[in-house]
Amino acid sequence: MSSSIMNTYGQRTLQFNQGEGVWLMDDAGRRYLDAISGIGVNALGHSHPNTTAAINTQAGKLLHTSNLYNITNQQALAEKLTEISGLTNCFFSNSGAEANEAAIKLARKHGANNGIDSPTIITFTGAFHGRTIATLTATGNEKLKEGFGPFPEGFIQCQFNDLESVKALSSNTNVVAVMVETIQGEGGVNPASDEFLNGLRSLCDANDWLLMLDEVQTGNGRTGHYFSYQAYDWKPDVLTTAKGLGNGLPIGACMANEKVADVLQPGSHGSTYGGNPLVTAVALNTIKTILEDNLLENVQHMGDRLSSQLNKALKDNPKVADIRGKGLMIGIELTEPCADFTRKALEKNLLICLSKDKVIRFLPPLIIEEKEIDLLAATIIDLINGLGK
Numbered sequence: 001m002s003s004s005i006m007n008t009y010g011q012r013t014l015q016f017n018q019g020e021g022v023w024l025m026d027d028a029g030r031r032y033l034d035a036i037s038g039i040g041v042n043a044l045g046h047s048h049p050n051t052t053a054a055i056n057t058q059a060g061k062l063l064h065t066s067n068l069y070n071i072t073n074q075q076a077l078a079e080k081l082t083e084i085s086g087l088t089n090c091f092f093s094n095s096g097a098e099a100n101e102a103a104i105k106l107a108r109k110h111g112a113n114n115g116i117d118s119p120t121i122i123t124f125t126g127a128f129h130g131r132t133i134a135t136l137t138a139t140g141n142e143k144l145k146e147g148f149g150p151f152p153e154g155f156i157q158c159q160f161n162d163l164e165s166v167k168a169l170s171s172n173t174n175v176v177a178v179m180v181e182t183i184q185g186e187g188g189v190n191p192a193s194d195e196f197l198n199g200l201r202s203l204c205d206a207n208d209w210l211l212m213l214d215e216v217q218t219g220n221g222r223t224g225h226y227f228s229y230q231a232y233d234w235k236p237d238v239l240t241t242a243k244g245l246g247n248g249l250p251i252g253a254c255m256a257n258e259k260v261a262d263v264l265q266p267g268s269h270g271s272t273y274g275g276n277p278l279v280t281a282v283a284l285n286t287i288k289t290i291l292e293d294n295l296l297e298n299v300q301h302m303g304d305r306l307s308s309q310l311n312k313a314l315k316d317n318p319k320v321a322d323i324r325g326k327g328l329m330i331g332i333e334l335t336e337p338c339a340d341f342t343r344k345a346l347e348k349n350l351l352i353c354l355s356k357d358k359v360i361r362f363l364p365p366l367i368i369e370e371k372e373i374d375l376l377a378a379t380i381i382d383l384i385n386g387l388g389k
C-alpha cells in the first residue's frame with residue numbers, strides 16, 4: 001500500500017462526511033450509530049448546535065493570539081474548571097498527552113523544589129497516558145513502547161489495583177507522585193477498585209506524594225460525574241483532562257491544587273496554541289451544555305440502562321467473561337479475541353471499537369437517548385449471541 005499519509009493507523013476504508021447527534025453518515029448516505037464518539041471526544045455528539053454557534057461566533061472575532069497576551073475565554077474556562085473540580089488553577093494544552101506531560105513536569109519540579117535528586121512517579125500496569133516519550137514511559141503497555149527506547153528515568157511501575165505494590169515503595173525517598181486512571185480506557189476498560197483509589201489517596205497523604213489523576217478519558221461527564229473522582233469524598237492534587245472537553249476541538253488541561261499551584265512559573269512551561277481563544281470558547285460551551293442540559297444525570301441513567309440490558313442478556317453467555325465500566329464508559333470482555341467484531345457491528349450500522357483484543361468498548365455521546373441505547377444494546381446482544389454460529 002502506498003499513501004502520502006504515514007501508516008500509523010493501518011488501512012482505513014470507512015469515511016464519513018456528516019454527523020448529527022449520535023449518528024454518522026457515509027458517502028452513500030448510510031447512517032451509523034456512533035457508540036465510540038471519536039474515542040470519547042464528541043461528548044455532545046456531532047453537529048451540536050451549541051458547538052457550531054460557539055465556533056462561528058468566536059471564529060468571527062479571533063482565533064489565536066498566543067499566550068503572550070491575556071485570553072478572556074481561557075480565564076473564564078479556568079475559573080469554570082476550578083469551580084467544578086475544587087482545584088486551584090489550570091494549564092491548557094492541545095491534547096491529553098500534553099496535559100500529562102505538564103503533570104509530569106509539575107511533579108518533577110515539585111520534587112526538585114523539595115531537594116529530591118531523582119523525582120520519580122509511580123504508574124501502573126495497563127495504564128495509558130499518551131504517546132510522547134515521557135507519557136509513553138508512564139504507559140503500562142510494552143507493545144506500544146517497542147523500538148522507542150531509550151526511555152527517561154524517573155518512573156516506576158506498580159500493579160494496577162494492588163495497593164500493596166505501591167505501599168512497598170513507601171521508603172523510596174525519590175517518589176514524588178502517583179499517576180493513575182480511575183478507569184483504564186485503552187488498557188481494556190478496567191475500573192480501579194474503590195479500595196485501591198481510597199488507599200492511594202491515603203498513601204499519598206501519608207508519604208507526601210502527589211495523587212495525579214489522568215481523567216483524559218473519564219472526565220467531562222463520561223462516568224456520570226463531571227470528573228470521576230467526584231464519586232469519592234476526596235480530591236486529587238493534580239488532575240488532567242482532554243478528550244470530551246473540546247467536543248472535537250483539540251484541548252487538554254492540567255489542574256493543580258493549592259499545594260502545587262505555584263510550582264510552574266514563567267519560563268518553566270508553555271504552549272504556543274494551548275488554551276487559544278477558539279478552543280477555550282468551545283470548551284466553555286461544552287461544559288455549559290453538559291451542566292445546563294443535565295447530561296450528567298443522562299449519563300447515569302443511560303449508563304445504567306445499557307449496563308442492565310447487557311447484563312441481563314449476556315451475563316450467562318459462555319462467550320462473555322465480564323461486563324464492566326461506569327456511566328457511558330462500558331466494556332464487554334469476551335473469552336476470546338474478536339478482531340472481526342468491529343466489522344460485524346459495522347454491517348449492522350454500529351460503530352464500536354475494541355480495546356486489548358477482546359474487550360468491546362462503548363463510549364457513546366453523552367446526549368444519547370433511550371431509544372438509541374436500546375438499539376445499541378439489542379444490536380450488540382444479537383451479535384454476541386451469534387458469535388461462533
Ligand SMILES: *Cc1c(COP(=O)(O)O)cnc(C)c1O
Nearest residue numbers: 095096097128129130185216217
Ligand atoms: C486518550 C488518552 C490519553 C492521550 O490523549 P491524546 O489526546 O491522544 O494525547 C492520555 N490518557 C488517557 C487516559 C487517555 O484515554
